Amino acid sequence: MNQKHELKVLPEYFKALWDGIKTFEVRLNDRDYQVGDMLILLEIDPDTKIRTGSGLCKRVTYILDSPEYVKEGYVIMGLSNWSRKADSE
Numbered sequence: 001m002n003q004k005h006e007l008k009v010l011p012e013y014f015k016a017l018w019d020g021i022k023t024f025e026v027r028l029n030d031r032d033y034q035v036g037d038m039l040i041l042l043e044i045d046p047d048t049k050i051r052t053g054s055g056l057c058k059r060v061t062y063i064l065d066s067p068e069y070v071k072e073g074y075v076i077m078g079l080s081n082w083s084r085k086a087d088s089e
Contacts, residue, residue, distance in 0.1 A: 004040060006040045009041045010046050014054065025079060030073075033063060035063055038082060040055060041056045041057075064076040
């Protein structure tokens with residue numbers, strides 16, 4: 001079963017996600033991320049760590065966790081835009 005994960009994102013990275021330039025997310029794999037999971041990416045103020053109210057939903061399409069390429073315990077997740085159509089497939 002696919003999971004939903006709410007993640008805080010600093011403005012510089014959130015903007016790149018919003019603009020479609022950044023199509024991946026690097027995270028500590030403390031949530032057992034899986035292909036098909038939904039990431040709810042929430043922009044936070046860098047000083048207060050409070051949510052700004054901006055957010056995005058992305059689907060995990062790929063996970064790279066090989067120690068040869070990624071620091072141990074971390075994953076690089078390929079992302080695509082979330083769509084309801086993908087839910088029904």
